[in-house]
Amino acid sequence: MTVLSARAHSARASGASARGPRGSRHITGAQTRAAWVLTAPFLVVFAAMFLAPLAYSAYLSLFTSQLVGGEEFSGLANYVRALQDPSFWSGLGRVALFLFIQVPIMLVASICFALALDSKRVKGGRVARLLIFIPYAVPSVVATLMWGYLYGTDFGLITQIFHAVGLPAPDLLSPQNILGSTMNIVCWEFIGYNMIILYAALRSVPDDVYEAAEIDGAGQIRIAWSIKLPAIRQAILLTIIFSIIGSFQLFNEPNLLYNIAPNAVGTDFTPNLYAYNLAFKNQDINYAAAIAFLLGIVIMIVSFVVQTAINRRERQS
DSSP, rough: OOOHHHHHHHHHHHHHHOOOOOOOOOOOOHHHHHHHHHHHHHHHHHHHIIIHHHHHHHHTTTEEETTEEEEEEOOOOOHHHHHTHOOOOOOOHHHHHHHHHHHHHHHHHHHHHHHHHHTTTTHHHHHHHHHHHHHSSSSSHHHHHHHHHHHOOOTTTTHHHHHHHOOOOOOSSSTTHHHHHHHHHHHHHHHHHHHHHHHHHHTTTTTHHHHHHHHTOOHHHIIIIIIHHHTHHHHHHHHHHHHHHHTTTTHHHHHHHHHHHHTOOOTTSSSSHHHHHHTTSSOOHHHHHHHHHHHHHHHHHHHHHHHHHHHHHHOOO
């Protein structure tokens, strides 16, 4: 044991001396150039597909198209117009309501599924994970068309079930119910996606922690509340941020439901849909660019406020 310890100590000492006093290696110029060469393809694609369109949209938002004279510089006039546009604010308010109702329901369901699967008390756990995740693999266009058929007032499956039991069928595509119907579609699509993120975070927690808690007499509910949920706070925060961004970017579902129920879903149902219709139907590209930038600013502010509030609460606890 003495000889082995001496050899190990000698190896650690020689390795430390080779790396320097802080254990770090000197990066050569060739390594730096190799790093830039390897990251260059990503940087080129990122600049061409993200930064350049973003800069061009910002440029367009500062101009106004006129029938006579073409485009002329208008500064922040499009942004002022957007802040005074009731269609923009109504769509933003609708998305905010969607966010405060749909996101908590979706995340609570995702957390419950993840905890149930991680408890190892669900028979057929692999099959259950697959079945819960499959809706996310279905394209949103297909999912919306499928649910639009189920919501149908004439031949929809939900309507037929209500008629079969002798009850009046609700009009799920009416102006009063269309927002809730959209929430249901999005929940069906993304519960599995968030569940996978949370389940992966739970699997990274050592089993020794759970075993120690069980030895101390903690039940599954106590373990989930006191150990599992605190251990995956960062994963929960990640799903919250993703859900906030996704809620404000809501587009595919209302855009397709508009073709099914045009009286319930207007062209300004969400800010994203409003900007799309302004750009490609009304040909007002400059104003649409301003709407999109304002929406991006709102997303950044809301995400920052939520993340700051959660991190502050964690520090206080």
